[in-house]
Amino acid sequence: MQKCTACDIFKGLDFSEKEKDLAxxxxxxxxxxxxxxxxTPGQPVTHQYFVLSGCLRTYHITPAGKEYTLQFAVTDWWISDYTAFFTGGESMFYIDCVKDAVVYKISRDSMEQLYTQVPQIESFFRVKMERFFASFQKRILADLALTAxxxxxxxxxxxPDIEQHIKNYHLASYLGITTESLSRVRHELARR
Structure with missing residues (x-):
């Protein structure tokens, strides 16, 4: 497999050779x-991950044992416990690999260095985080307002490409429904 490049990670940015090497x-x-x-929960969060291929999942388990999936990260997505990553706190979440993956991790310190050394990367991440925030707000609204x-x-x-790679209970926990409700929804859609 060909090694990932800065151009793969930071799509759309035009790097000089020096900037590419630095990144x-x-x-x-x-x-x-x-x-x-x-x-795992309780760990310091010092890295975020870029998914080149495969699928990762962020989830939380309550003290009562109920599992909630917050995010799936597939090709070209970023994943971390961002609250802990940005505040220097400990993780509240698990991140696990759902499908064999190739990922690239970068530390908070390295990101800060890149922001100074390659300013267009700071703009890239600002735009990414704005989109991420907007997406999370839409997801919260959907969870409150949409049917199963x-x-x-x-x-x-x-x-579109990961449903066959994840377990039913992962998907149900992401949607905020029971596995039985998920089965009913699929059955109803198949009958149409």
């Missing part, structure tokens, strides 16, 4: 396998 030296390549855990079927249809539109 690439800050990332570490990882090859998590299905089931590998990259982050509407949530499911929204999910398969947003993540």
């Amino acid at each position: 690439e030296e800050k990332f570490e390549e990882l090859f998590p396998k299905k089931g590998d855990v990259l982050l 079927e509407e949530k499911y249809l929204r999910f398969i539109k947003s993540y």
Whole structure:
């Protein structure tokens, strides 16, 4: 497999060779396998991850054992416990590998260095974080206002290639419904 480049990670940016080299030296390549855990609650969060291929999942387990999936990250997506990453706190979430992946991790310190050394990367991340925030607000509204079927249809539109790689209870926990409700929704859609 060809090694990922800064141009793969920062699509749309035009780098000089020096800037490209500076960016690439800050990332570490990882090859998590299905089931590998990259982050657990209570750990300091010092990195964020760029997904070149595969699928990762962020989730939380309540003290009562109920699981809530917050995010799936597929090709060209970023993932971390962002609250802890930006505040220097400890993770509230797990991040695990749902499908064998190739990811690139970068530390907060390395990101800060890149912001200074390659200013267009700071603008790139500002735009990414604005879109991420807007997406999360839309997701919260959808969770409050949409039916189980509407949530499911929204999910398969947003993540068209991963449904076959995730477990039903992962998807149900992402949608905020039971696995039984998910089965009913799929059955009703198949009958149409």
